[in-house]
Amino acid sequence: MNWLRHQPLKFLWGLVLLTAFVIPWAQRGQAKSGEFYPFSNFPMYSTFSDSTYYVYVTDLKDEPVAVTFLTGKVLSNLKKQYDTELKGEKRALVAGGVKQEDLPMEARRRAGEVVLRWLVPFADEASLKALGGLRLKQVTIRYGAEGIVKETLDVGEVRVP
């Protein structure tokens, strides 16, 4: 205990203990167990695998839409939201022991449509009306024998009247 009393950076180590161990343990079972704003265990780029993915938005003719100018939102946030929804779908299917990357297309579409429905109210009304609706595309990037390959899937669509 005497050793602890003489530690000059007690506040720092207390914060490390709280954010790296206590919060992730207390919130275990949640999709983002290490996140309790402003505390975070900073999980980004903590693991790497031979595949990853991103999302982007198109119109109903599959032409890409500059979503940041249309809605003020950035794609990285849409990707994180889509990921959160996928985790929810995965939890719902946990009895089947499905991996997130193996989720069926229906589950992906449900997740994608939640994200698009959330996005629509932030869009410029006139521009969105002109587009008629939005689609969400998921692009999976893999590294294999043939090098780096990309695969695109339609994972959601919303139409506006």
Next chain:
Amino acid sequence: MSGAKGEGGWVAWFRRLMAFEPIRHTRWELFVLRLGLAFVAWETFGGSSDFTEQPHPNGIAHWVDLTFLSDDATDGWLRWVARVSLVAFVVGVPGVVSLLVPTFLGIGLFTLKNSQGAIGHSFQVVHLCLLAAWLAGVWAVVFGCRKRGLPNGLERGSLEIDWARQALAAGYVVSAITKVIESNGMWFRDSQYFALHLIKNQDMKYFGKLEAGVQQLEWLPEWMMQHPLACQVFFGLALPLELFAFLGCRNRVMGLVFGVSLIAFHLSVKQLTQLDFVYNMQLLMVLMVNPLWWVVAIGKKVR
């Protein structure tokens, strides 16, 4: 003989370098550091909140409905109170009072934003440092009431800055620990796959605004996959830099070393990934590098 003496010299030099020396700030230096911290925090009170739901509650949003912060009238005047409070902080009003609104309004606004399903980390470090400085202010009041000296013999103003600095360094240490835990210790081995994230970030940046010129360094991911050792060496430097960031709080020299190294690390990551940790870099510059103090110290030596 001389070898042994030399070794002793190195050990003594290393001990001096690592020695803990509480960083005491003079009045002018405190003014500059508070100005720097307030400048970074000011950025977080721009714009307006437009979230009317919290579908994926984060932090205190599990218990508190924060959507009232998106009400234009409430949001507008609270942001002004926060800005005035930051000015009060700069001119020396104790943090326990002057940081109360900026800290908790900032936490509230960004908790609401992070309760939409996507967790952003850009401003997290700013509010963590503000919270740390405010807690130091509370600590100073508690110790004052009990007529006890503050930790490490610091004055209130220096303690507020010291805890903000410790919070900044703690974030890096935690980030390194998470990398080790989440990857089951395989972070070095798997870091070659970082190349796939480069493609992901470049493509997302492009598709977000459909602006040409974003997709630079297109050759790099394929090259990284073919040269995994190069990736492992680059990222091999990053992990210990984060893990040992706490050393930057031991004295001014270590603060300078870790501050400059971490800024260089952020700049190189920005070049590779298009991810900009601008507030981390600003806080490192203010709280760890503290360049004005070094200019004055070197100026005094030269004279």
